[in-house]
Amino acid sequence: MKRYRGATANAVDGCSFAVEEGEVFGLLGPNGAGKTTTIGVLTTRVLPTSGTATVAGVDVVADPVAARRRLAVVPQRSNLDRSLSVRDNLVFHAAYHGVPARDRRPLAEEWLGQFGMADRATAKPDVLSGGQAQRVMIARALMHAPDVLFLDEPTTGLDPAARLFLWDRLRQLQHRGVTILLTTHDMDEAAALATRVGIVDHGRLLALDTPEALMRSLPGLTALELTIEPPLAGVDGLLARLGALSGVARTEHLPDAARGETTDGLRGHDRVRLYATGPAPSLVAPAASVVAGAGHTVTNVRLSSPTLEDVFLELTGRTLR
Amino acid sequence: MNPVDAPVRATPPWRTFLAVLHRDVYVTWSELPIVLSQVLLQPLFLLFVFGKVLGALGYTRPGYEDLLFPGLLALTAVVTGMMTLAFPLVRDFGWTKEIEDRLLAPISTSMVAVEKVVFAVARALAASLAMMPLGVVVLGSIPWEWRNLPLFTTMIVGGSLLGAGLGLVLGTLFPPERINIFFSLVFTPLLFTGASQYPWPSLAPLRWFQVLTALNPMTYVSEGLRAAMVPGVPHIPAWVCVVVLLGWIGVLLPVGMWGFHRRAVD
Numbered sequence: 018m019k020r021y022r023g024a025t026a027n028a029v030d031g032c033s034f035a036v037e038e039g040e041v042f043g044l045l046g047p048n049g050a051g052k053t054t055t056i057g058v059l060t061t062r063v064l065p066t067s068g069t070a071t072v073a074g075v076d077v078v079a080d081p082v083a084a085r086r087r088l089a090v091v092p093q094r095s096n097l098d099r100s101l102s103v104r105d106n107l108v109f110h111a112a113y114h115g116v117p118a119r120d121r122r123p124l125a126e127e128w129l130g131q132f133g134m135a136d137r138a139t140a141k142p143d144v145l146s147g148g149q150a151q152r153v154m155i156a157r158a159l160m161h162a163p164d165v166l167f168l169d170e171p172t173t174g175l176d177p178a179a180r181l182f183l184w185d186r187l188r189q190l191q192h193r194g195v196t197i198l199l200t201t202h203d204m205d206e207a208a209a210l211a212t213r214v215g216i217v218d219h220g221r222l223l224a225l226d227t228p229e230a231l232m233r234s235l236p237g238l239t240a241l242e243l244t245i246e247p248p249l250a251g252v253d254g255l256l257a258r259l260g261a262l263s264g265v266a267r268t269e270h271l272p273d274a275a276r277g278e279t280t281d282g283l284r285g286h287d288r289v290r291l292y293a294t295g296p297a298p299s300l301v302a303p304a305a306s307v308v309a310g311a312g313h314t315v316t317n318v319r320l321s322s323p324t325l326e327d328v329f330l331e332l333t334g335r336t337l338r
Numbered sequence: 339m340n341p342v343d344a345p346v347r348a349t350p351p352w353r354t355f356l357a358v359l360h361r362d363v364y365v366t367w368s369e370l371p372i373v374l375s376q377v378l379l380q381p382l383f384l385l386f387v388f389g390k391v392l393g394a395l396g397y398t399r400p401g402y403e404d405l406l407f408p409g410l411l412a413l414t415a416v417v418t419g420m421m422t423l424a425f426p427l428v429r430d431f432g433w434t435k436e437i438e439d440r441l442l443a444p445i446s447t448s449m450v451a452v453e454k455v456v457f458a459v460a461r462a463l464a465a466s467l468a469m470m471p472l473g474v475v476v477l478g479s480i481p482w483e484w485r486n487l488p489l490f491t492t493m494i495v496g497g498s499l500l501g502a503g504l505g506l507v508l509g510t511l512f513p514p515e516r517i518n519i520f521f522s523l524v525f526t527p528l529l530f531t532g533a534s535q536y537p538w539p540s541l542a543p544l545r546w547f548q549v550l551t552a553l554n555p556m557t558y559v560s561e562g563l564r565a566a567m568v569p570g571v572p573h574i575p576a577w578v579c580v581v582v583l584l585g586w587i588g589v590l591l592p593v594g595m596w597g598f599h600r601r602a603v604d
Contacts (some may be wrong), residue, residue, distance in 0.1 A: 060442065063604040086349070086444045096435035100365040106439075109364075112357035115349025115442035157439070 420503020
């Protein structure tokens, strides 16, 4: 738990999780959810008000120095040393961490090359773009061969190409055995990179699982939507028969308000939604025959499956903050 | 060797400390002309205008430059120590965050603060010593008493530590968004109430100002250096200077360390 000086609420309050070695763990949450504070605690920069945190088996409160040997942090905003060149940023970082002097430069060249920054080695950080600074910070973080790499919203503000490049590099790091903990509010990123995702809001961990399991956890969201003509005199009978099909969790007659979404505004049809317990496409044929048996025709079919975003919104709500 | 497979190093803290210190020295060295102008231009101009120009025009009495020089040495030591830390710390903690990489080095946060103090003292000492030949060039000669070398050394080192302590306190407790009033509110009063341009006992006719200057710790560095370099001029007794100076250092450094911790760890 963490409460800041003068704050009325806890920034992090009941956020327990364990990240496996070699895992890419995504911490997902809206702005102000407590992601950065959680990373701050794990990286020894924020003292927890209560609770314990260990990184690579080291208690970060009891022995922050030992923890710092094993972890590396890439923050949201550039904190590169602006008085040093890009290469010197890496070389001095290695020196702080006791990398032997003869290894520092070759290592710096190697990591700068890996992150496509070899030709900017002598540049000062001030002239780098946001994406370049990001890559230099990751390269710098890797100079002391950390066991755990913390990335705070690594791709926020990057263009799509830079983002894909970064994802690719992070996957490579994972293959090399680096444990990665990243925060993001980008659903695609979490789905693409993370082996497991924890969703936090108001400092609490709301859900924790693989992206696939999280998406499956919302059965009501895998749905089949049917447009039926001519309009039904009474829908209850048909809904009951559709609801009796195996694989249907529940049915719903969409109210008028929802019509604007997919229809052309004509009131010549009705729409019903079937929430599937399993894969929704297998419901198309049986549902169509039930509708035909009642003397109606299915004129449009729409499938919707949940995304991590649905899970996220379901858990954290839609309120803007 | 695959770099990621490298073993965790149990780096001794002193090596990390030296690496962090090396960074500051390296940066200073690579920006030497800028650093020199920041550190030496102001005392040099004060020395030239007050010690040379006013004297040549007959506005000051002969011998004034001998009173002035120890005061400007004190000013150089204190201000250099302070400015080495105050502004960079406000900037580092406030917005550039570039100190974070060192705060995440395998070394205790206190040691990072100690490194800052050591570096500031070293820079203040270097600047003060550089003032000596400059004084000879501008004034023709500077007062000197070999027998008072221990007192001189004590006061120069003490003044540098005082400056570092002030810098650490101001740099970590001064609100970053108020940095624009730093010069008018802190720097200028400190500069002109530190007895660097006048010996303290001579302020007796201006009693209220004399009391005010007694509150400025720099006064005791100026007076202590006068005691060492121009002992014939009336000055605050050397032992008083040493005791008060040590008292200030003893308060400022712990408060500054506390402030540093407060900014470094939430």
